[in-house]
Amino acid sequence: MKITFPYMGTSHIAFKHLFNHLGHEALVPPPPSKRTLTYGTQHAPEFACIPFKVLLGSYIEALEQGAELIITSGGRGPCRAGIYGMLHERILKSLGYKFEMMVFESIFREPLGFFSKVRRVLKAGRVSWPRFIKVYKDAWVKLCALDETEILSHEVRPYELNRGETTKVFKQCLESIDRAQTREEIREAGSIARKLLKAVPQDRSRRPLRIGIIGEIYVVLEPFINLDVEKTLGEMGVHTQRSIYLTDWTRENTLVKDEDAKAAARPYLDQLIGGHALNSVGETVLYAKNGYDGVIQLAPFTCIPEIVAKSLMPKISRDLGIPVLTVFLDEQTGKAGLQTRLEAFVDLLRQKRRWKEEGTGCTAI
Amino acid sequence: MHGYLGIDVGSVSTNVVVIDADREVLQALYIRTKGQPIQAVKKGLAEIAGLLPADLVIRGVGTTGSARRLSGVMVGADIVKNEITAHAIAASHVVPQAQTILEIGGQDSKIILLRHGVVTDFAMNTVCAAGTGSFLDQQASRLNIPIEEFGGMALRSKTPVRIAGRCSVFAESDMIHKQQMGHNTEDIIAGLCEALVRNYLNNVGKGKEILAPVVFQGGVAANLGIRAAFEQALGMEIIVPRHFNVMGAIGAALLSREEVKHKGHTGFKGFAVSDMDYRATSFECQGCSNLCEVINISVDNQLLARWGDRCGKWETLAG
Structure with missing residues (x-):
């Protein structure tokens, strides 16, 4: 079967590996583009959020290329995303596409459903369970290599001597990880990627600002929608640390663990209100406590969970002295507005640092 | 006599300010952008040049506003700054x-x-x-x-x-x-x-x-x-403040004064910029599905700068 799935950051490389090795043909949707947006906004309800529209557009592009099965994940808590899979399916079927849709809910919440869906995929691909476990582990190792490479790229970029070089090397790394097929090859590609990134000419005497990136998962992970916020900040000399990566493994390497974030959020928000709101709140607290210079919250326009989180930000910001910039994202592709806000935010953080260190203010920019 | 030039090209107005070495405003202009930033900057420069004392030498220039990059390339700005910072600088200077x-x-x-x-x-x-x-x-x-x-x-x-x-x-x-x-x-x-x-x-x-x-x-x-x-x-x-409608330009001028102190010289191309033939053209890059709208800025048919692409392919070509 030709299987397609959501396009989100670099994860498609691991999903491609998974399905190709399970006796199917992985159909990677084209990276989100203006065409994706056009399809998505044309057929989605006007009031839906941007992740819904981009995914819909992406599915249409994949179906046009002959996808037969769409595999996606369900939502988390009371957020519209929980019904997106079903809604996507209905809209696409009403447009006349013939396909099957599989929405994977959390294995813990719906173990039976989870396994029966996996079984159907395996049966169609004539793949045994032991083989599946091996392939799944390989894909996981790949995903870890991808996340690890990306984390390193955000760390190297603010030091790079030639603007854009880190991004160029990062792209090459992704290509070689994509080519790696056996577990050994994947590990090898990952370690070469690390070496290549570390070899980017750098000026280590710089002192980059550190900014934590939080918010709704799709807009945080997909650079097309967040207008390359991490690359842009990196090239302004900022080391970004993102709270969300798809692998738990990398979470050990990042600052924020899920349960820690929930505990940290408690003084401000003590329950799950849908989406990533609780994490956004808790992660902001943790970034502040760990001496980060600032936090940027990325949210889809009209996203209720993130709106609630945003309304708590002024208090957290005051209590813990951490500046927070909230950016609402929708279908804009013009970058000027975001660029202005990011530049001003970085200026603010630099001034603040200088104020702390030297006691001089605005006139000394 | 020394002065510093600040230019703020916004959606509605283009403001041009010259301050003296003591950071006092010598001249300030407020003109309508009318959707043509290049024309507005040329017009503003030509006008303000006529209002300045003949012995005044511009020692630094800064640009701000939504067309800060474009105007910065045109005049050879020493500093290109976002309007939030520029406004804050100006306000804390005045008050x-x-x-x-x-x-x-x-x-x-x-x-x-x-x-x-x-x-x-x-x-x-x-x-x-x-x-x-x-x-x-x-x-x-x-x-x-x-x-x-x-x-x-x-x-x-x-x-x-x-x-x-x-x-x-x-x-x-x-x-x-x-x-x-x-x-x-x-x-x-x-x-x-x-x-x-x-x-x-x-x-x-x-x-x-x-x-x-x-x-x-x-x-x-x-x-x-x-x-x-x-x-x-x-x-x-x-x-x-008295110059409430040109505060961004004042901020840009103040910032250029600081910048030139470190740099030692200005990149200002002179008021003759207003006579040059600046052109902006654009094309849609067909290199991938992003279809970026790439902008070329040229002066007298020579490419000055190029931007608008996500991948950096064209930006680097501009060298």
């Missing part, structure tokens, strides 16, 4: 104790909080321009009132009507409805000023601690009705 800056321009509105001269927080309108100058312009012309008289009329109102201020479409239909009901124009205009201020404080100013002294700047600060509505809503005095 050193300032703690809050309200700025409303043509397409955007912002609030900037300063403590001890350091920017500690800012916000900008995110999606809707209901609370900005362009909307006021549009309504003034719909009511057939010159924008200059708009604010004064609001002050003559005895009973302002309530207008929905959250969205410009809602506001306009609400205004038309109130007009058709027979309310007089003064009351409607005063209602609109109040709605705009309410929307600003509730959207841009949400959750911000507004402390005096409060400086109000940007083109809309000329509007007496809005000023009064702010004073009433905040219950405090509002300071409108």
Whole structure:
């Protein structure tokens, strides 16, 4: 079967590996583009959020290329995303596409459903369970290599001597990880990627600002929608640390663990209100406590969970002295507005640092 | 005699300012951009050159505003700075104790909080321009009132009507409805000023601690009705600096002065820039599905700069 799935950051490389090795043909949707947006906004309800529209557009592009099965994940808590899979399916079927849709809910919440869906995929691909476990582990190792490479790229970029070089090397790394097929090859590609990134000419005497990136998962992970916020900040000399990566493994390497974030959020928000709101709140607290210079919250326009989180930000910001910039994202592709806000935010953080260190203010920019 | 040039090219106006070595404003110009930033910058430079003393030498130039990059390339700017920082610099120069800056321009509105001269927080309108100058312009012309008289009329109102201020479409239909009901124009205009201020404080100013002294700047600060509505809503005095409508340009000039101190020389190309033939052309890159709109800026048919691509392919070509 030709299987397609959501396009989100670099994860498609691991999903491609998974399905190709399970006796199917992985159909990677084209990276989100203006065409994706056009399809998505044309057929989605006007009031839906941007992740819904981009995914819909992406599915249409994949179906046009002959996808037969769409595999996606369900939502988390009371957020519209929980019904997106079903809604996507209905809209696409009403447009006349013939396909099957599989929405994977959390294995813990719906173990039976989870396994029966996996079984159907395996049966169609004539793949045994032991083989599946091996392939799944390989894909996981790949995903870890991808996340690890990306984390390193955000760390190297603010030091790079030639603007854009880190991004160029990062792209090459992704290509070689994509080519790696056996577990050994994947590990090898990952370690070469690390070496290549570390070899980017750098000026280590710089002192980059550190900014934590939080918010709704799709807009945080997909650079097309967040207008390359991490690359842009990196090239302004900022080391970004993102709270969300798809692998738990990398979470050990990042600052924020899920349960820690929930505990940290408690003084401000003590329950799950849908989406990533609780994490956004808790992660902001943790970034502040760990001496980060600032936090940027990325949210889809009209996203209720993130709106609630945003309304708590002024208090957290005051209590813990951490500046927070909230950016609402929708279908804009013009970058000027975001660029202005990011530049001003970085200026603010630099001034603040200088104020702390030297006691001089605005006139000394 | 030495001077520093500041240029702020915004959506509605292009402002050009020259300050002297003591940071005093020598000349300030406010002209309409009319959607043609290149023409506006050339016109502004030509005009201001004629107003300056003959022995004045420009030692530094800074650009800001939404066309800061474009204008920076044109004039050879020493510093290209975002308008939030530029406004904060200018306000804290004019009112050193300032703690809050309200700025409303043509397409955007912002609030900037300063403590001890350091920017500690800012916000900008995110999606809707209901609370900005362009909307006021549009309504003034719909009511057939010159924008200059708009604010004064609001002050003559005895009973302002309530207008929905959250969205410009809602506001306009609400205004038309109130007009058709027979309310007089003064009351409607005063209602609109109040709605705009309410929307600003509730959207841009949400959750911000507004402390005096409060400086109000940007083109809309000329509007007496809005000023009064702010004073009433905040219950405090509002300071409108003398050069309120060119503060961004003043900030850019001040910043260039600092920058040149470190750099030692200016990249300013001279006022002759106004005679050169600048052209902006664009094309859609077919290299991938992003279809980036790439902009070429050329002078006398020579490529000066190029941008607009996501991948950096064209940007680097410009060398």
